[in-house]
Amino acid sequence: MDGPVLSQSCALSLTCCADGGSLLSTKAPQVSGVRVQLEMHALWQQFDQLGTEMIVTKTGRRMFPTFQVQISGMDPTAEYVLLMDFIPVDDKRYRYAFHSSSWLVAGRADVAAPSRMHFHPDSPARGAQWMKQTVSFDTLKLTNNLLDDNGHMILNSMHRYQPRFHVVYVDPAPNSHLNAYRNFSSFSFHETRFMAVTAYQNHRITQLKIASNPFAKGFRTADPQDCW
Amino acid sequence: MDGPVLSQSCALSLTCCADGGSLLSTKAPQVSGVRVQLEMHALWQQFDQLGTEMIVTKTGRRMFPTFQVQISGMDPTAEYVLLMDFIPVDDKRYRYAFHSSSWLVAGRADVAAPSRMHFHPDSPARGAQWMKQTVSFDTLKLTNNLLDDNGHMILNSMHRYQPRFHVVYVDPAPNSHLNAYRNFSSFSFHETRFMAVTAYQNHRITQLKIASNPFAKGFRTADPQDCW
DNA sequence: CTCTTGACACCTAGGTGCGAACTT
């Protein structure tokens, strides 16, 4: 497991567990009480049940659904940096079997793509600012270009990833780097896992994207099957 | 006169004069050396020669040309807030005489609109960040709605205004507010003055807007008179 | 009469999946 696993209904209690128990005392008070709730979790779960796929392109592609969270429990006056990264779910490469409509292991993972952090563009900001409205990572883009210099997140196609969200308290104290491990808290939502692809494999994923992403409205039909 | 008057070719030397002479020593070193250069000054001057008009609407309208500046002389590591405001050029209300194609005084100014400051959305940021590229106020909007709650700049139609630009050093020292007057520097560019209007009065202004604003391309003709 | 408002056609800017062409 890569960090705490959260699901829709119990997100708050489980994020609590991330720093809970005997470990609580090792975290700074500015982050120990932070709670994070995933927005659009119903949509995320709908995708997750089919096996979420995210397109990666050379120039960079947005995620859909967008990763958005509601935050509580920050120190309103303290300064925080918010960021995301993506970690491989396993060390496997996959391929899609159309005849059985399922993903099969196709060998060991390719060499790992350069690991990057995506800082939320409003960083740094005070807790009060982050908490007063949904925090959206809608400008984050995924690419399969190993040489990307636009600051996009580099992923290997046909590999599975788990998005991670990090809350970092900007400690004004001198030598605060010595306590760096105390000043951040990380959150993972199981239903946001996805397969990186250059073209959609599962036709039902395509249909759900078309049905739910406003920018794909041009591909919608009057067919009531839209909702599938 | 409302602050230093700057024109195209001597912007640097004249902004220098803003804090120049015996007053120089009264400003904090973080702002005393700041220099500001107006971008697109050739276009601004073209408008100014005709008598610039800016549309104000209930929902808010962007300025065109956009107010953009190139900054130098900041302390790269110091933190600054950048902001704009608009001050009445005089206490007069105007009307446009179509037969003579000129603006006439139409009495005393209306009651002053609520005076607001527009903070550049990237504020606060370090000097190095502000200086490394053009600072643009393209999201700033003008409105004639006295009850506006979208944070737009409220102006009276048929009144003349002078945009002002302020550089404020964020002084980390305790009780820095006691020295607040030392920590900012203001800049006015004469060629950015304009008349606020709800509809364009001078037809040549309309034509120059159509010719130079990309969003008005739909109104361009193949006529070579475009450049007038 | 002067001035303001709002619906409108026409743009810019950029996010979609499609499907043919390309690569391996």
Add this chain to the structure above:
DNA sequence: AAGTTCGCACCTAGGTGTCAAGAG
């Protein structure tokens, strides 16, 4: 055969001046 790339039509989102209608 499997996977990637790219131009495209079709959208969202929102910035233009126009013009007819409205307000005072």
